[in-house]
Amino acid sequence: MHIPDGILPISVNAGGYAATAAVTWYSIRKIKQKENPREGIPKASLLTAAFFVVSWIHIPVPPTSVHLVLNGLLGALLGYYAFPAILIGLFFQAVMFGHGGLTTLGINAVIMGLPAILAYYIFRLRKLGSKESPKQDGAFDFLAGAVAVGVSVAIFVGILVTNLPADFISAAAERAAIYTMAIAHLPLLGIEGAITSLLVVFLRRVRPGILDGV
Amino acid sequence: MRESDITLLAEEMVEPALSVSGLCFSYPDRPNVLNNITLTVMPGERVGLIGPNGAGKTTFFLSLCGVLKPSAGEVVLLGKSVVNGDFRPDVALVFQNPDDQLFCPSVWDDVAFGPQNTGLSKDEVEKRVSEALATVEGTELAERPVHHLSEGEKRIISVAGVLAMHPRLIIYDEPGANLDIRSRRRLIRLLQCSTETILVASHDLELILEVCNRVVLMDGGGIVADGDPRRVMGNAELMEAHGQEKPHSLLPHQVSHQYPCRPTIARNA
């Protein structure tokens, strides 16, 4: 779900970079306001590396397999470090594997990073509920994972379809393309949601402290 | 019929647990990590594998299990040729770092992971797990999260996870690393009492000396010595030529440290 180089007009890429710079600047300002801003850096960096590696795990969806995105969980675990972490992860992905691109780094960071921040708030919503209820928790975890990826897919498809340099594409074809792409991503949402809630159950059981954010 | 023929015949009647012939292996960026290794292990043997870092011990083990595909040669395990990528429940490998092997949330889940994958019934799985935990004296750890165990406990549980699959050949890759003396002693006792054919790689020569009845010295991807542990490891010249030392206990006298195999009763002895 990364947009490669060469597809988007330069104005969209520039807009993506502007938005990314603004969000990154805000995140770093928030980090620096902490009592000891350096304390979170090793944690955020190693978790960035870990999420990067976890995204190599293939989930079998016959006849093919999909990769995990997990930007929702990343948002929940990293808080204000999430957006810089995603930016760094995308940079490494573009450079090491040619996955995504350099000119589209900004726009891809928006696609992945904004939903991560959204998921962070969904996870926090859960804490408002006073009673301990594993089922309700699970539902929130599923929601956070699925919504994060869902929003990413929506932004991705939206940007792609509205910005293809096709001057003559018909409205009907455009709608068809949107529907096809959205439906093709539906199983991904289910899997992301399921894995996210399974993962959170695991983390809560094994290392509860990790869920309190950096 | 000459005498040597008779021995030959007798050996052929018992099928070897493991027979490797002309095994070679190269990593994409590192050629000839294993050079033409030939080795036969009979059932019930406890073979120690020693050699410096980078000798190829781990690579050898991974080729035996079919995880790595050899560039030449053949491996026959328990009478059946090993095919790359095939799953062989009768052969098990204990990894050097228990963290590579333990990933389930609880000890019980982890020990049950292998048996569940072989498609056993629920009761059967449960029986296997409690048996394996009892063997390693870890029954009371069952409900604990794996990630909170001490190094020694982790090691013991990773062995239980392997025992629960009822393998006939168990390969231990440096099982003694990071253990304190009490856990190491417990591990040695466990190895001494095991009835399976075992292969153990270790830098802890005293451990090899206490556990194994045969030792193989590897260096540079080949086997350079093979025989009785006291003879091979007692050969100071040979050992030093391959970056090893004669174990302390072989130096002036031989002191036996063999503990009696006791049935599993108390852990906190």
Add this chain to the structure above:
Amino acid sequence: MRESDITLLAEEMVEPALSVSGLCFSYPDRPNVLNNITLTVMPGERVGLIGPNGAGKTTFFLSLCGVLKPSAGEVVLLGKSVVNGDFRPDVALVFQNPDDQLFCPSVWDDVAFGPQNTGLSKDEVEKRVSEALATVEGTELAERPVHHLSEGEKRIISVAGVLAMHPRLIIYDEPGANLDIRSRRRLIRLLQCSTETILVASHDLELILEVCNRVVLMDGGGIVADGDPRRVMGNAELMEAHGQEKPHSLLPHQVSHQYPCRPTIARNA
């Protein structure tokens, strides 16, 4: 003036390298990990710290350096009281797992990390790095990425990173783990030749015996014995009471394995 007073006076004239009094520590979820530890180490001493898993050795070390905040007691290092969170370049800790300590991407960067943070000039940093690498015989590793090093090389480099800070007290937490025999021998030689005051925790009692001139036995968060290595570790009853074993080399005879300290010339000797 009685004799004991004179000794007292003489001792007071040399400032101890480390003096701990009444040190206690609890983790949030685990109380009394350290119980009222009192210990004095004089400059130039090489103290071995032994004890079973969970005795509190690592916790003790971390409290000495000011990484953990003790709940009671005081630590005075080189005449200055340790304040939690303070940076003390004259005290250095080599971690049990080199991967925790080698966080920089290349060997050179890692060794330079400490000196750079003490605000030295660029030339000075460079000099420190090459000196430290030469001392551990690791000069040709300088440009290598850390994650491609072997375990033994990692250990050696983590020692270099600490030496480059020119500490006066070095604390080694299980430096022998995971090393093959050649690297272990190299480490022992390095420790034997070091001129700093050192504290070494290890489960490898032979290593302690070869390196240290004093040994402290810990169990359950307290010190249970303190004295000459041969006397403490030769006391089979004491050792077994605390989950240890008498080292092999102390069993029938004493065999000295002390290698001569050589200047750093060739690595591939």
Add this chain to the structure above:
Amino acid sequence: MKLGLDEYINLDSPFHRWEARYKLIGLITLIFAFSFVRDLRMLLTMVGVTVAIYVISRLPASFMLRRLRFPSFFLLALVLTLPFLSGQTVVLSIGPLDVYREGLLTVVLIAIRFISILTIALVLFATTPLLTTIKAMRALGLPGIMADMALLALRYIQEIGQDLKKMQMSMRLRGFRKRRLSLHGLRTLAWLGGSILVHSYERSEWVYKAMILRGYGHAPHPRAEFQACRRDVVTLGIVLLIAAGFITGDILFGHGTSALLQ
């Protein structure tokens, strides 16, 4: 997983010798100029410049082809859809499907831009160690927190990647096969991912301790020093000129594929 980016950093070429900061500025500018191009004639020039740069960099062609394999799936999707969906002028009919000229041209435009940018990026990142590139970025003003995070993450990606590989091996040896999608399988994979996260989290606590013990944050970390010579500046000038040429050329030629459509 093998990253294999640093396979050819030890070759010798003007791009290998170019100082990292200048190389970063020059080639990134060129990449953005490429993404600006819409005129087909400028596209041909772009192919020429790209080939020339790649040849000068002395990176082997096989390397390029290997790197292209993975991202090309996206391109393939476009090739298979756009010519049939977009445009008015039918150039070919395959059964019930019409191939439109405009869609076809768009695909050509995208594909050439895509491959050219990918090639330049490869020259940029395969001729300098990634480490040096990140340090150059810090020297150019990347915030310290980002640079520290990038360096640490880079260091541990490979370490954690090896752990993942070993864990997957041990799972296979205990009979785990993930051919079908099942709750058991999903749960197991979640446990695998979770273990990796937990291990990294715990390791990060140790790394932090090791960092403060060696004075992290005690003194401002010195920036890696780069020294540029005249040749670096001249090379930058040339590359910037080329980039400017593409932008002006594209504007002069009337900006668009329409030029060829008439």
